[in-house]
Amino acid sequence: MSMKPEKSKEEVRRILWKAHGFQSLSKGCEGVMQFFQRQPCVQVDSIDVAGCNQDLTLFSRVENYRRHHLENLLYEKRELFEYFCKMMSILPLDKYPLFKCKMNRRHEQYNSFFDKYKSEIAVIMKTVEKGPICSRDLKDMGKIEWGWGQIANAANTLLTRLWVSGEVMVHHRQRRTRYYALPDTIIPEKYLNMPAPNKEDALVEIADLIVRASRLVSPSKAPEQWNEIGKVRDVRHVLNTLAEEGRISTVKVEGWRGDLYYPTEDQPLWDDLAEIANSNARFLAPLDPLLWNRSLFETIYGHEYVWEVYKKKEDRIYGYYCLPILYDGDYVGLIEPRFRGEDKTLEVRSLHLFNDISEDAAFSEAFGEELERFMEYLGADTLEDKSQNKWFGRQI
Numbered sequence: 361m362s363m364k365p366e367k368s369k370e371e372v373r374r375i376l377w378k379a380h381g382f383q384s385l386s387k388g389c390e391g392v393m394q395f396f397q398r399q400p401c402v403q404v405d406s407i408d409v410a411g412c413n414q415d416l417t418l419f420s421r422v423e424n425y426r427r428h429h430l431e432n433l434l435y436e437k438r439e440l441f442e443y444f445c446k447m448m449s450i451l452p453l454d455k456y457p458l459f460k461c462k463m464n465r466r467h468e469q470y471n472s473f474f475d476k477y478k479s480e481i482a483v484i485m486k487t488v489e490k491g492p493i494c495s496r497d498l499k500d501m502g503k504i505e506w507g508w509g510q511i512a513n514a515a516n517t518l519l520t521r522l523w524v525s526g527e528v529m530v531h532h533r534q535r536r537t538r539y540y541a542l543p544d545t546i547i548p549e550k551y552l553n554m555p556a557p558n559k560e561d562a563l564v565e566i567a568d569l570i571v572r573a574s575r576l577v578s579p580s581k582a583p584e585q586w587n588e589i590g591k592v593r594d595v596r597h598v599l600n601t602l603a604e605e606g607r608i609s610t611v612k613v614e615g616w617r618g619d620l621y622y623p624t625e626d627q628p629l630w631d632d633l634a635e636i637a638n639s640n641a642r643f644l645a646p647l648d649p650l651l652w653n654r655s656l657f658e659t660i661y662g663h664e665y666v667w668e669v670y671k672k673k674e675d676r677i678y679g680y681y682c683l684p685i686l687y688d689g690d691y692v693g694l695i696e697p698r699f700r701g702e703d704k705t706l707e708v709r710s711l712h713l714f715n716d717i718s719e720d721a722a723f724s725e726a727f728g729e730e731l732e733r734f735m736e737y738l739g740a741d742t743l744e745d746k747s748q749n750k751w752f753g754r755q756i
Contacts, residue, residue: 416645463526
């Protein structure tokens with residue numbers, strides 16, 4: 361790996377703006393698949409204040425994105441599937457064989473647990489043969505004990521562990537409820553019959569998915585990002601393997617100690633530091649791949665991002681569900697939206713802008729256009745300002 365000159369934070373912000381597809385948005389269902397072919401892992405979260413994390417991730421990169429685009433690709437066309445990569449994730453269907461190794465390991469890990477509840481599991485497997493089921497369909501199972509004496513819903517716990525072990529797969533969702541079915545009703549035979557890769561090969565390929573989703577990674581300071589790989593030394597090992605194969609490259613970035621890694625397919629972006637062509641604003645999902653390493657994000661963008669959804673109200677600084685605002689590659693503020701479906705109203709509960717960006721007329725226009733696009737995505741007819749932000753009050 362040859363030594364390269366250090367990149368400035370400003371240069372890296374411009375590169376990531378383009379690498380993540382924020383400058384030139386793709387369109388519709390086809391655009392969603394184009395995104396997954398380039399960035400093949402999106403984290404799933406069920407909290408829905410103004411769209412779930414997976415939908416917000418796609419909204420920021422797909423011009424006319426609607427929730428039914430993702431549902432269609434997941435549950436009708438079956439071009440995507442749900443499993444654990446960067447925590448609970450959505451992945452292209454052709455990546456399914458990579459995770460068979462993990463499924464086998466989890467099955468071995470849960471063997472004694474499955475033996476203990478084999479009669480309940482027999483009921484589940486007999487029931488799921490008739491069609492998709494959810495935990496409510498098995499409510500008579502009651503409670504079970506697992507892990508350090510914890511008491512949990514039996515059906516939900518067993519279904520989740522059967523899913524992680526590859527015995528069932530997510531068939532579809534209704535709001536927050538997962539429905540499960542047998543793998544052969546969801547996964548094509550050619551993928552089901554592929555042999556599981558060995559652990560080392562699987563980890564290298566999964567690390568490649570994470571790098572391609574994030575577009576710039578560090579082996580350290582992001583344990584959740586590398587949850588499937590292991591400790592820092594394990595992550596560094598697989599990243600070095602990918603670098604030796606020429607699939608990723610290294611770079612030094614101002615203010616960050618140690619090498620960072622990016623997909624080699626992005627090399628033209630790292631070589632050509634042309635200015636950003638058009639002024640645009642984007643609202644990021646709270647678990648966007650760009651945010652998977654919060655420490656790295658703060659170093660490059662100059663402000664921290666803390667998702668305050670799990671903080672007590674009195675401990676929050678910005679708001680319950682704030683989304684970072686990017687403007688031409690810079691992190692310029694936070695917006696806290698809430699969509700009221702009953703009257704199709706988008707509330708802006710808080711708005712925090714950094715570094716006098718509100719004085720920038722081009723930003724005002726770009727922000728307004730993105731807010732309008734956001735309302736169209738949500739199906740909102742009305743905008744309601746609860747932010748007490750004087751600049752925003754003058755804009756609407």
